Amino acid sequence: MTTSPEASVPTPAGLPRGQLVFVCVLMLVGVGFLALAGYRAFFPTSAKGESDLGQDVEKYLEGRGYEPLSESLERTISDPAFEPIPTHAPLLLGARAPDFTLDDVGGKPWSLGKTQAEGPIVIVFYLGYDCPHCVGQLKALDKDLAKFSELGARVIAISPDSAEQTKKQFAAFGAFTFPVLSDPGNKVAQAYGVYHPKPGGGEGELRHGTFVVDRKGKIVWINMSEEPFIDNRTLLVEIARAEGRGGKK
DSSP: OOOOHHHHSOOTTSSOHHHHHHHHHHHHHHHHHHHHHHHHHHSOBOTTSSBOHHHHHHHHHHHTTOOOOOSOHHHHHHOTTOOOOOOOOOTTTTSBOOOOEEEETTSOEEEHHHHGGGSOEEEEEOOOTTOHHHHHHHHHHHHTHHHHHHTTOEEEEEESSOHHHHHHHHHHHOOOSSOEEEOGGGHHHHHTTSEEOOTTSSOOEEOEEEEEEOTTSBEEEEEEESSOOOOHHHHHHHHHHHHTOSSOO
């Protein structure tokens, strides 16, 4: 019986070809496990096998120096030593807030025009739930929401995420206690100047935007920036000014 010359020729490593293939497979598997371990070290996973968004959010807030407001509402809005962050001055400042009706995560429509007479409203445009910094802003607002409610103000958040996407994230990481609305196609964001369509079509640019709207529907304070706005004390002071109480005139 003759053997194939190719089968009898040793590999450069001195091993038969079949054994060398087996060794290579073992090495690739080992490298794969090491890469997975490194990924998990940098991106912890939850029981659901997803990135631990809650941990990322808390680290972000800590890095930005955020702490929940612990003083009474009156001290929060009336301290003469506190300098609120100045408003930005886009064209909408002082104008009537563009009305809209958008669905919340349950598919229920939420209208600005029908609720603004009840009190001031903080409108937050965020990039979506896949942005931990954005979720950090919402988390900070949720932690201080009692102060906004004490002033008679409401908070709403708007993103291009579908209601179904947001509902899934709520199921994984917990919901917020204020309305989170879906703005498909960023039509409302465009009306507020935080979304700029790309000429010729395609995905445009969406920025972080926070607006304070008084009970008459007028925009009295604006922040647009590359980072989410997390100075809730400034928002409360501006709301108090709009309501004619506390803060610097």
